[in-house]
Amino acid sequence: MGNETADVVVIGGGIIGMATSYYLSKLGLDVVVVEKGEIAGGTSSKCDGNILAIDKEPGFDSQMSLKSQELVTELVKELDEEFEYRAPGSILVCENEEEMVAANAWVEHQKQAGLPFRMLDRNDIKSEWKYMADDIYGGLECATDSTVNPVLFTYALAVTAKRLGVRLKTHTTVTKIRLDANGAVEGVETSSGLIYTKQVVNAAGVWSKHIGQMVGIEVPIEPRKGHILVSSRTKSIGTRKVMEFSYLMSKFGKERKVDEETEKYGVALVFEPTASQNFLIGSSREFVGFQTQINVDVIRCIARRAIRFFPVMKDIPILRSYCGLRPWTPDHLPIVSRVEEVPGFYIAAGHEGDGISLAAITGKVMSELITDQKTTITTDPLRYDRFQKTEV
Amino acid sequence: MSNSIIVCRCEEVTVENLEDAYHTGAITSRQIKMKTRATMGACQGRVCRNLVDLWMGNKNPLASKGVEQLSYRPPVRPITFGELAGEE
């Protein structure tokens, strides 16, 4: 096992690690990726493929998403492989009058921030969604929202990064991060040898807390489990993403008017049609550690919720289910940041369900931080030390 | 062997598709699956899972060793959303 050197070692071969490596290699840096399993072997292959602004809080959050959407349209041209990109927009639907009022406020906020949002009434919904339940009040639309195949997106970034010189070390675990006498990054010890580097990006997603501990910091990221169901090939139910408005409540941990089980498992409708004539149905949100077995009670609950919005699904076969762990942070924003106390150590993690949405902007910004350039968007709200400030 | 032979009947994935995926870096059964949709169709892999593993093993005996196997998850039989939900 020979020793290597690199300008940057990226820990994690998921969508965030791959986007970061891609943008770094575009700037001419020598990058090594260390991944304990396979490329897109974790969260990035156990999710759906949203590039959404519709579910982001108006302001910085939704602006960041919009920027990411723009970058993805560039990636469609830049990357070596295709990843089923489409931009049909997406919608949120409301179950009652109360949600309509809240949706209206949401739309007004987003519009003020310059995003292409609009309200949809009952007729708008009915004319687009033939199979939607009759009692749906209306909803809202974000016209720029796009969708990709998340695994193919990650692979496309990986293949292109590799062509640009990035070395991908899969099935390789990080055992230690070496710091010099001043506490700055000096190298990364792995199961296949030592890599000398002055810069390390912790893009380990749900495992980034563990990686942080190697340099003595506590990264406040916890695994939040989510289940998704896949239908068989079937007649078209709809051509773009639809979520229930109270998904936002679930995402941000606010109270909803749903039954006990739906609340307990954080179940909210997410419908995503794919190019394979099927659709994905989510979602759930639970804190159950790193356990990734399918919980039948949860997928049952998701199926019930799906039928509530699309009664026609009752007779459509389910092909399979899967679940993944999403890297959750306490304030629902990712950490894309330097770690001041450990010079050379960076974090790009904690995107929860927005990793695919925000990968492009995250990778871009991370490459700018590492090369000391002005960042495409301000990164203050994404700083690691925001948690230290609020605590105590 | 003809490259047009279908391997995964459900998703109509051919040998050529496997080859292409392999040559762009998919070197395990799981990556092949993700890239080509082989084993992801209606039979839930009961027909072609063996074939994909066999092909991968013949193609790259080293890569198939010690690598995460394709997983099994419920439902292992196609049931409808209604049946799963417990509705009659």
Added chain:
Amino acid sequence: MSKLRIVNHPLIKKGEQKRISFTFNGESLEGLEGEPIAAALLAHGIRILRRHEESGSNRGLYCAIGHCMECRVDVQGKGQVRACLTPIVEGMEVVEGKQLENKITGREAP
């Protein structure tokens, strides 16, 4: 009786089965009560049970025991079923599995 029916098997004897009628793609056919849809159709020489949803290629019975899902047909009132496992009953209306449009890629139905 169709020529594919085995009437005198030297070793296997099956009890009398009632003749019933059912339809396939609107055509009226006769079958034996309780036999699976796929067997009743094959007895009439009908092998094409389904078109692939994307390519439209013809598909028929492949495994005969419910594993492969190739023989999916639509039965009035029951939705999609496996023709190899679903017994025919009097008056059953069976329709082949169809090629479907793909609204995401824009491919239209034939």
Added chain:
Amino acid sequence: MMEKQYTDVLIIGAGPAGLAAATNLFESGFKITILDEFPHPGGRLLGQFHEESDGSWWIGRQVASELVEMTKQPNISLQCGVSVYGLKQISEGWEVLSSVGTIETKYLLLATGAAEIPVPLEGWTLPGVMSIGAAQVLTNVHMVKPGDRGIIVGVNVLGLAISRELAVAGVDLAGIVLSPNNLFSGENANPVEAINLLMSLSHLAPSAWMRLGGSLAQKMKMGKWVSTFFPRQGMNVWDIPLLLKTTISSIQGKKSVESVVLADVNSSGQIIAGSEREEKVDFVALAGGLYPLAELAAVAGCSFLYLPELGGNIPLHNEQMKTPLSNLYVAGNITGVEGAQVAMAQGKLAARSIGNDAGLLKNGREKIAEAMDEVHQVRKTATIQFHPGIIAARKRVYEMYDSLQKESLTS
């Protein structure tokens, strides 16, 4: 919502293993539920028959109906046409998710049998191409011929046994040919291997094709020689041409199967250029062999071992048919591909293990030893054996089980 059902013992699979287990358990007084996805009970027994060495016929359908008759007990519920799609371990046993709702059980026996390995080749998605097992089910269970004239692809135990059954039923066969030699083929594509296989079966010699390999082998001593001297036009075995030097290169037809393209191969299985010819058939049966169908064991969280001699990935279990997961048992082809008689003996053994673990079996240890003995005996004398390495491979499974149990005790 559908009502939850409760049972003491749930058996998934009403084939030889599952039915034998039930008939050996009913005296325990347990409430027993057997589920099967097929509309009729009996599993693979329904379609099997073969000639014994004394010239008599073993008919699976009769064995099945005797077993089914024995399950007609007040404490046994046999439900067919039911699909099981998931499992969940609960504190007192297992929760089984099925198309008729959730069933809670104390003891769970997986007797789900095997599934077929396909033989992919050009044109194999055409209607009229089917697995060899499908040809068997159509002919012997539904009593409808798979077609007017067909060809069998794959020289192996399953393919040969079912070819015989098809011939007896009066199905016209153009022959049995080697599988195509490609990245998907195992030993099937090589004439030497095919003949070695016939030779390994020959000592049992219950019927013509088994004797054939043996007598040729005696003359030639080695498969390689046999393959050299085996006639290119094949030899007829029960009027079916056994074409050990012929392979199939494609299946053709516009809407469904109309013909196949055959070609001669050399002794390493490579096509001899210019030897291609068309043969008119309207069905093709692919005999790629069997693998244990163990999805439910995987969903349950059981560990697996890969053993090609047993057909592939095997859920870990001990000789008493117990898995490392509490109250979860396995029997039949899920534990390795063998014949129906072995499966029945394993079903009986699993029943005794369950009875003993429940404290209901008098002289439990002896009864279990006796049932284990029976499995050995049946295996030794079985007419149809699937792989010569079965006994050694099974031993490896049991050893692995024991060593893992020890490990978990010490850690």
